[in-house]
């Protein structure tokens with residue numbers, strides 16, 4: 038056990054003592070004095086300060102040097118208190134510092150000017166309030182629930198839940214947490230037996246199922262810590278106020294709520310800061326009403342407050358929740374074709390970004406990569422600083438992502454996700470249900486982090502890793518009855534915390550105004566897309582990116598993008614909107630000559646009534662259709678999308694398929710990783 042000191046047990050002993058006493062007249066006075074005794078130190082100290090200040094007044098009176106000394110002493114004492122209390126909780130630290138600051142200021146005032154109506158009033162009013170505030174803390178420190186649980190969690194409890202023979206070695210009782218070190222009988226039981234008994238332990242102690250957790254000792258099959266958190270400290274709803282670290286780096290923690298013991302709930306998208314690994318992708322999941330939307334807002338607001346990150350976001354829900362933040366996003370699209378285009382661009386920028394990072398000596402993205410490259414150790418030119426523009430971290434965010442994942446196809450997603458982790462990119466995917474019909478096992482495995490809100494119990498296995506569920510995590514117990522309750526599994530957080538519930542902050546109407554201000558801040562002070570990413574995106578999807586609508590006015594990056602002609606970076610695209618008819622087309626296969634049978638399809642048997650286009654006119658019409666798609670920012674298409682238009686001049690599906698092949702040969706279309714879908718090569722890329 039890490040903290041042998043048992044403050045709750047001590048407060049319990051004091052509590053028992055205060056209740057003891059007799060009921061005779063003398064006895065009652067003695068009992069009152071006895072009960073009041075634990076609360077007297079703060080009052081005695083207040084009185085002592087009064088006496089000491091009166092004594093100090095005599096020599097101090099009228100001395101300027103003494104006045105300066107006292108004032109400096111008061112400041113120094115407050116500073117020392119703040120420093121000395123750094124190991125305690127934030128509330129205790131603030132309370133101590135405020136008490137010392139108020140007390141020493143008052144002492145200085147009396148020492149210099151003596152007793153008058155002001156110093157007297159401040160003494161009895163201020164002194165009483167401060168003394169009482171410490172008494173209140175004393176009362177609150179005792180938590181009968183924890184004490185009761187500790188009393189119950191003895192050998193009888195273990196027998197009741199069929200763990201007879203197990204021993205409790207140490208028991209630590211904190212205000213709202215009991216930690217019992219369990220040692221199981223050698224050769225008879227394993228940690229798995231305790232895991233299986235967690236529900237029974239919760240039932241025996243009459244606490245919530247999620248209040249009991251077991252953290253097995255990784256070095257032993259029969260030892261571990263049984264943690265019981267009797268009172269739900271998360272039941273209080275806390276409103277979101279503002280991001281925690283505006284102007285900081287995306288490498289600083291994103292703080293999105295708190296755990297049940299009050300510590301901050303946080304994650305690092307660029308990866309574990311201690312281990313220095315590659316970035317992580319995040320799955321946010323939870324059923325409707327579980328608070329997933331507010332949870333996502335917590336994460337996104339934290340991201341947008343950082344100086345070195347840009348966000349591409351797809352939201353098929355038409356920015357219902359994210360509306361106020363939209364101007365702060367580098368690129369924002371709704372669902373359907375624009376999302377498909379964004380995914381294509383996201384895949385296309387990966388190799389360009391990885392190449393740039395490698396050329397500048399970064400094995401992984403760091404905040405330094407986002408700054409101008411003035412360090413010769415991070416230069417693309419031998420022996421001297423290159424001065425290249427920095428590359429901000431890129432977050433690709435896909436709301437209601439089940440369709441997006443289907444568009445991309447499993448292999449395309451897992452491959453891209455893997456590569457993106459070393460390209461200074463993180464993908465955030467939000468899903469209502471992480472079930473097998475929504476997300477495949479391998480796609481799930483490529484998302485190392487998860488923020489799981491209340492779920493359907495049968496989806497728990499896909500949401501959280503087995504050991505976290507074994508340790509007592511149970512999001513299925515919440516459903517949508519505990520909005521904002523969540524489990525966070527992510528690199529950088531102590532694994533023992535994975536099974537501890539947390540709660541995000543709630544967004545209310547008032548938050549919209551702050552979000553607008555945050556977006557405005559991001560437009561002015563946040564990162565702008567770097568030329569490498571912008572050019573790779575423009576090469577892949579052209580105007581869909583360069584003419585994207587955002588709240589940003591800086592078009593520098595887009596200007597740079599328009600001269601980019603290297604198409605290698607944009608070789609792959611993705612989608613899943615493939616007709617059954619096209620599914621067996623292999624877009625990557627060698628495009629041989631058009632089959633003989635197809636040659637005859639051309640323009641034969643056109644329906645009567647269709648415009649009488651010559652082959653040349655029909656081809657020109659086809660080119661115009663593709664140009665129209667490009668003009669509208671739809672950069673990934675398939676024969677199905679074109680059919681409706683081609684039918685108007687009497688062309689059928691085989692003719693359209695033939696035209697697709699011609700355009701691939703001409704370089705106007707490029708195959709994507711998905712059968713039957715093609716990326717329009719931006720007209721400018723061939724300039």
Ligand SMILES: Nc1ncnc2c1ncn2[C@@H]1O[C@H](COP(=O)(O)OP(=O)(O)OP(=O)(O)O)[C@@H](O)[C@H]1O
Nearest residue numbers: 274324325326327328329330331520521541542543
């Ligand atoms: N941390 C929280 N504390 C308390 N209430 C919350 C919290 N987060 C969200 N809520 C409330 O829960 C309700 C549902 O939240 P939210 O809309 O975020 O859920 P959701 O999972 O996104 O649902 P849907 O998918 O239907 O949009 C809202 O009334 C919201 O105010």
